[in-house]
Amino acid sequence: MAGTPSKDEVVEEVKGILAKVVDDVGKASTARQLMIGGATGWLTGFTLIKVGKAAAAAIGSGIIILQIANHNGYIKINWDKVTKNAEKVSEQLEEKPSKSNLMKKVGKFMDEKIDKAETVLKKKERKVKKWFYKATDEDYFMFEEIHVFMAAFLGAIIIGMVCGIITR
Numbered sequence: 001m002a003g004t005p006s007k008d009e010v011v012e013e014v015k016g017i018l019a020k021v022v023d024d025v026g027k028a029s030t031a032r033q034l035m036i037g038g039a040t041g042w043l044t045g046f047t048l049i050k051v052g053k054a055a056a057a058a059i060g061s062g063i064i065i066l067q068i069a070n071h072n073g074y075i076k077i078n079w080d081k082v083t084k085n086a087e088k089v090s091e092q093l094e095e096k097p098s099k100s101n102l103m104k105k106v107g108k109f110m111d112e113k114i115d116k117a118e119t120v121l122k123k124k125e126r127k128v129k130k131w132f133y134k135a136t137d138e139d140y141f142m143f144e145e146i147h148v149f150m151a152a153f154l155g156a157i158i159i160g161m162v163c164g165i166i167t168r
Contacts, residue, residue, distance in 0.1 A: 025149050037152030044153075045160025053164075 005013075025036055069075045 028149075030148050033149040034152045037149040038156040041153035041156025042160035042163070045157040045162075046164040047160075048157075049161050049164025 025033060028036070066075070070077050
């Protein structure tokens with residue numbers, strides 16, 4: 001397989017293609033971005049719901065088939081072993097939180113964060129704004145054309161998921 005590209009090469013090629021597509025869509029008119037974003041978002045949401053339903057049906061059918069096969073004697077389930085393993089896992093889950101005092105640590109962490117938030121609010125600092133600018137490497141938020149596509153895409157995902165749920 002000398003001609004097979006490596007995983008990194010494939011990832012870089014896909015990133016390049018996605019960057020080109022996003023750049024092309026970002027340069028399109030607002031109406032075109034709304035149409036493309038809406039159509040792809042709806043298709044994505046609808047497909048997610050349908051694939052999820054199919055996966056749930058396949059898993060459920062598999063469980064039912066296994067139970068029927070067990071009942072008719074085609075397979076034998078060692079219930080004692082299943083019970084022992086389930087009890088072992090249950091004991092391990094019960095031991096871990098008590099050893100680490102998880103609730104005390106969570107409570108202490110939350111108290112520290114609440115105190116810090118209170119201090120920030122008292123100083124009237126605009127941490128969120130600073131964080132956003134720091135994360136985006138921008139001095140201020142600048143509306144770009146691609147934001148129209150993204151808003152349409154995200155909204156249409158929800159609509160597509162609803163359509164996928166209400167259709168059979």
